[in-house]
Amino acid sequence: MNQSVININETTNHFYGLIWKEVQIPMRDGSYLAANLYQPDFPGEFPVLITICPYGKDLHFSQFAPINPTIAKEYSQLQDKGPLLSWETPNPEFWVPQGYALLRIDERGIGNSPGKLDILSESLKRDYYDAIEWAGNQSWSIGKVGLIGISYLAMSQWAVASEQPPHLACIVPWEGTVDYYAEFCYPGGIQANGFLSFWWKNGILPRQYNPDKKFSEEQLIANRVEFPEMVKNTPLRDESWIKRSADLSKIKVPILSASNWFSAGMHTRGNFHAFQYAAAENKWLEVHIGSHVAGFYTEEGRALQKKFLDYWLKGIDTGLMREPKVKLAIPRGGKNYTWRYENEYPLKRTQWTRFYLDANSNRLTKEPLPRMTSQDYEGDRDQESASWLKPMRKVFTKAEDSSKRVLFETAPFEHETEILGPIKLRLWASSSTDDMDIFVSLRNIDPQGNEVVNSGALSEAFPISKGWLRASLRKTDEKRSTEYKPYYTFDESQKLTPHEVYPLDIEIWDSAIVFDKGHRLLLEIGSQSQCGCFMLETGDDRIWDADVTIYTGEKFESYLLLPIIP
Template sequence: MTSATHEAAPRSAWTPPKAKPPLTARMLRATWRRLPAAQHEVGWQPGLAVPAADGSPLITDHYFPRTPGDFPTLLVRSPYGRGVPWSPMYGLLFAEQGFHVVLQSCRGTGGSGGRFELWRNEAADGHAAVAWLREQPWFDGRLGTVGPSYLGYTQWALALDPPPELQAMAVQVGLHDFYALFHADGTPRLENVLLDGVGITYQHQGMAAFARAMLCLQRGLRGITTARPLRSGYVASLAEDVPWLDDVLSHPDADDPYWHGASLAEAAGQLTVPTSLITGWHDALVDQTFEQYGRLRRAGCETALLAGPWTHTSALQRGWPQVFAESLAWLRAHLCDDRSGLRPTPVRVHMGGEDAWRDLDAWPISPATTEWFPTPDGHLTRQPPTDSAPVTSFTYDPADPPPSLGGPLLSRTAGPRDNAPLETRKDVVTFTGPPLAEPLDVLGPVAARLGVSTDTGHADVFARLCDVDAQGRSTNVCDGLARVATSGAAPTEVTVRMSSTAYRFAAGHRLRWQLSGAAHPRFARNPGTGEPALDATELAPVRITLHADSALLLPGRGARPADSPGR
C-alpha cells in the first residue's frame, strides 16, 4: 500500500472541548521531578471512536494544548490501555510541550472493538488512524510517533509504508521482532513470555487487575516453569486468558510460517523518516534496538541512539526524565524545526563500571576483537592454548537447573546482581583473568566462541561476562544463550551472542567468563533428551565438555594485566 498521494482535508474551525485531563494523570504528573515546566494548559477529548481497517471502533483519547495556533500531532498506539501511566507520560506531558497527542487502544484492548492478535493488524490499523487524522480540523499535516515496548512495534508497523505526513519517530525500549522476544536460538525465553502475556492481557483492564494478575504469576511461577510437561503448567494457569501464549511457545523455529510477518526489521532497512532509538543495557529488547540502529544506519536514515543504565521498566521510571528529554528534543527538531535541544553527537552511551556518559559518532566504534582464552585451572588469559586437551567438564541436571539471576528481563529482578549464588554451584564454571593494570573499555557486541561436546547430544549453553572488583564481588555485565546439538565425542563449534555493552573494567578489577547449562526460568530448561522443552516428561543429566578452541570475544584491543611487563 502506498500513501504518497494522500492529502489532508481542508481544515475548518475547531472549538476545543473544555474537559481537563483525568485527575489520576494530573496527580501523578504533580509528583514527578526533573521534567521540563509545562508550556501549555492541556485539554482532553476522551473516548473517540476511530475506525480500524476492518471498521472496528478503536477507542482513542485526544490530548491537546489549550493555546491558539497550530501544533504537530503524535500518534501513540497501545495494547496496554489509555490510563496510568500512559495518560500522564504521553498524553499530558507531550501536550504540555506543544503537541496534539492521539492515544489509541489497539484492537480488542482498552474498550476497542475487534479481537487482539499479536502483530497481525497493527500496520493496517495504524494507516486507518492516519486516515482519520487527515479529517480532523486541528491536524496540520505534521505527524510523529512515540512510545515504548509494543508501542514501538506499532511505530515500526506504520513505518513499513510510512504515510507522507510522518516526519519523526521516537522508539523507546522498542520491539520489532516477536520471535526474538519469545525465543533465543530455539529456546523459549520462558519468563519473558509469561510476563509479556500477563502484561498485554491485563494491563489494559486497569492497574488493579494487572497487579492481581502479576501477583498470581509470581506466586505460581515455580510450579508453572517446572511442570512436566511444561505446557501443562502454563496452560492450566494462563493459557485460557492468554490465547496466543501456547502458539508462540509451540513454534520455536524462526523459519516456521507461523512467524510470517512478525518481524518488522525490513521497515528500518528502508526508512527515511528520522528516528530516535532509546534502550538500556539490561533491557530485554536491547539487541533489537541495536539491530534497528544498524539497519537505519545502513539505509542512510538520520538516527540517534541513547543507551542508558536501565532495564526495560526502569527506563520508564528512574530513567524517564532523560528518556523524555531525549524524545522531546528529537520530536521538536523534526516536527517544529527546533534543533536547539539535540545533543552534539548521534550516539550517547552510559559506561557501566564508571557511571559516566560518552558521546560517540557511531556504534560500535571499532570492528576489532580481542580473544580471551579459558585454562583448565580456571584462569582467563590472552595467551592461546598450546595443546588440544579439553578445558573442563561439568554436569547440567535439568531437575536442578542453574537459576537465572539478573540480566535483561522484563521483571523487576532484571539488571546487575551479585553473582555469588551462581558461582558457588558445581554446575557453573568460571574463568577469571588477572587484575588489570589499567582500565579496559569494552564498547560493542560481546560473544563467546565455544568448542562443545556432550554425552547426550542435547544441551544449551549460557555464557555471561562479569566484572570482579577488588573485594571479589562478581557483577554481571552481559550474557546470552545458545542451543547445542552434538554428535559423538567430537566438539561442535557454537557461537553465543552475549549482547552489546559499554563498560569500563577498572584497574585492579578482573574479567570473569561464566558458563553453565541454563538460566532458569528466564529460559526454558533443556530436558537433555532431545524432546521439545514444552512436551518433555523425562529429564536427563548432560555432561558438557568445553574444548581448547574456545574463546571469549571482546570488542577492542584489550588491556594488559597488572603483573604483565608490557604489551
C-alpha cells in the same frame, strides 16, 4: 466522543488542556479503534504524537499489573506522578503544554476497541498505519505524526514504520525489541515462556475488549489469538514470525533509538540492531543504564526527546543536526556512569581482542593454547519451573554449586580497561544428548573476589552481559553474520550426535563497562539461567538432561571476543 476541560498542571494551575474521550478512529475494514485525544486549549494545528498498545488507554501507570512488584518500585522512582500518566506512554501533562497533540489508542480487541485481539501481529501494523493516516488528515493536525513510547510501544513503532505510512515523520522507540522471535520470545532459540505467560495473563487479558462485562469466558477466548500458545506452537522462525516483525530495510523515517546496556534478554539488542541496519538516513542512538522506564520521564530524557521531535515535527533548529549521532553512558558499576558522544556504533577504533579459554587453568589468556584440554559440567536436572516473581540471585559467588557451570577469568587488568560493543563466544563443546542449552554470563570481579554489579532495566544487580544458545539452532546466516556477531537463522533444528564436538558461536548481547585496575573479567558458562534476566529465569522449555564438555586448545580454539576501546 466526550470532551472535557482538565487542569493539566495541578501544581501551578497555569495550564488548561482538552481531553476528547472515546474518539473512534476508522479502520480500512469498517471497524474502529477507541482513543483518547489530548490537545492544547488554544486554536491552531499541532504535530501529533501517537501510542497504540494492549494495556488500556485509561489505566493509570500505578495500576498496570499490580501483582508485579516492580511496577510500584518503578512508579516510586518517577519524577512525574500526574493523574494522566499511563504505563510506558508519553505523559500529556508534559507534552500538551509543549504544543503537541497526543493520541493514546486501545489496540484492536483491547479496552473499548472492538475486534479480535492479536498482539504484535500483521493486523496491528495495518491498524497503526490507518491511525497514523487518520491523525495526519485531521483539521487540528499539521500533517506530521511522531511515534514515541517504551517497550511494546516501541516494538510496534518499528513494525509500522516499515509499512511507510505517508504522514509518519519520525519515531522514538525507547527500549524496544525489533525481532519478536530472537529478542523477545526465543532468545538464543530458548523459549521465554515463564515471563510471556505472566505478561499475557496479567498485563494483556485483563484489558481485553468486553463491553459491560457481558462476554462469557468462551466468547473471550474465541475472540483472541492466544499469544503464548502461538509462541509455543511456532518454535522456529518461519514466515509468520517475519511478517509480524519489522523489515528494517523499509524504515526510512528519522529514528531516535534509546537502549539500555543492562537489559540483555529483553530489549537491548533490538535498539542496537535497528540503529545499525535500518535504512533511515537520519538516525540517532542513545544508550543509558538503570530503570526500564524512569529515564524516559526524567528532565534529561525528555530534553533529548524534545530536541529530536521539535526538529522533525515542528521544524525548529534545536541543534540536533550538529550533534554526534551516538550518545553513550559509560558505566563503571552500580549506578555510576559518564556520558560520551561518538560518531558511529560499533566504534571504529574498537580493538577486537580474543581471550582464549583454558580448561586446565580456568583462565582467559590472549595467547592460544598449545594443547587440548577439556572440562565438564552437568545438566540442570533438578531445577524446577518457577514463577518469574521468584527472587533472582542477587550477586555471583563461587561458593554456589559448581557442578552445573564452569568459570574462566582473566588476570587482573594492569590498567583501567573499557569494553564497549558486541561480544561473541566461540565455544567448542559436546553434549551427552542430542541437544544442549548453554547459558553465558560476563561479570566484573574486584580484587577481593566480589562481583561489581550494575543498575539495569529490571535488576539492580545485573552482570556485564548475558548470552544463550540452544545448540540445535546454531545455524547462522553467513551473509548477515560478522566476526563479532553471529546472526542465527532459527529456521532449522539440527540435532547433535551425542559426544561429538561442535563449534558454537554464541552471541553475548551488546554491553559496556570500565574495569578498574586490578579487576578481572569472569566468564560463566553453565546449564542454568544465571541472575539478572527475568526473560529466561523461568519456564519449562529446557534441555534438562544434557551434560556438557567444553574443549579448549589446539584445534579447539574456544575464545571470548571482546570489544576493547583504547
